[in-house]
Amino acid sequence: MVVPLSPITDPVLRRLQRAVERVCTVGKPLASSGAGIDRDRLDSDEATRFDDGEPPLGWIEWWRQKAKEIQLREGSALITLEPGIRGYHRVDALDPERLQEHMDTVIWTRPAGVILAWGVSETAMNAQHFRRIPCAGALGVHVDGCAAILVSDSDTVQNWSW
Numbered sequence: 001m002v003v004p005l006s007p008i009t010d011p012v013l014r015r016l017q018r019a020v021e022r023v024c025t026v027g028k029p030l031a032s033s034g035a036g037i038d039r040d041r042l043d044s045d046e047a048t049r050f051d052d053g054e055p056p057l058g059w060i061e062w063w064r065q066k067a068k069e070i071q072l073r074e075g076s077a078l079i080t081l082e083p084g085i086r087g088y089h090r091v092d093a094l095d096p097e098r099l100q101e102h103m104d105t106v107i108w109t110r111p112a113g114v115i116l117a118w119g120v121s122e123t124a125m126n127a128q129h130f131r132r133i134p135c136a137g138a139l140g141v142h143v144d145g146c147a148a149i150l151v152s153d154s155d156t157v158q159n160w161s162w
Contacts (some may be wrong), residue, residue, distance in 0.1 A: 003058030004041035005162050008034035008147060019111035020140040020151045023089055025132040031154040035162040036147035042048075055145060060103060063148075066116060066139060067096035073118035077125065077132060078102075081113040088128045091120060103145070112140040112149075116131060 008016065017032040037059055039050055046056040070076050076094035080102055081087070092098075094116060107113035119136025138150030150160055 003046075003056050003062055004038040005035040006038040007162070008036055008149070011017060016111070016142050016147070016149045017151055019142060020115065020149050021108075021132075022136050023027055023052045023081075023091040023112045023115055023132060023140070024117055024138040024151065025134045026069075026138060026151050027134075027136060027153070029140040029154060030151055031157040032149060032151045033157045033160055034142070034147060034149040035161070036143055048145055053105065059146075060100070063099060063103070064096055064146070066148075067094060067099045070118050070139065073097060075118055075120040075122070075135070077117045077133075077135070079120075079138075081107045081110055082128060083107075083157070088130055089133065090128055091124050091126070093125055094132050108141055108145040115140040 013032060013034050015082065016034055037056060042050055042056055049054055071094045077093050077100060078094045080089050080090045102108055103112045115138050117135040117138040120133060124133055137156055139148055139150050142149050150157060
């Protein structure tokens with residue numbers, strides 16, 4: 001099942017990219033890309049589901065697939081915003097099955113509330129962080145859970161398949 005996506009372009013992309021960069025420090029030179037659910041291209045069942053506040057099934061599957069792809073990269077991690085006013089982020093080894101748990105929570109609707117990253121050091125794993133987490137690349141959720149923002153090196157961004 002495929003979900004129709006529309007690209008996010010400048011200047012909106014740069015604004016959304018900053019949310020991911022507040023959580024992750026991606027090595028330079030970096031580039032970004034983004035896409036969001038194209039509601040107008042959903043079939044009628046998926047559009048109804050979307051209008052009722054549920055993500056299209058294709059969107060859930062898209063994230064699962066990206067999690068599996070990123071899990072194959074060295075230092076893959078699941079970064080989640082911890083509840084509370086302090087703004088801590090939890091870093092754990094990426095487990096695609098755990099991603100679904102976060103899709104049903106409020107952090108999924110927060111800018112960069114859930115990030116799939118790679119190139120995260122072993123010492124950063126299984127801990128809470130207040131400061132930015134160094135990584136090679138990051139894919140963060142955005143726009144009420146309906147968009148994804150990729151921040152990485154230009155080759156990865158250019159070869160990314162939306």
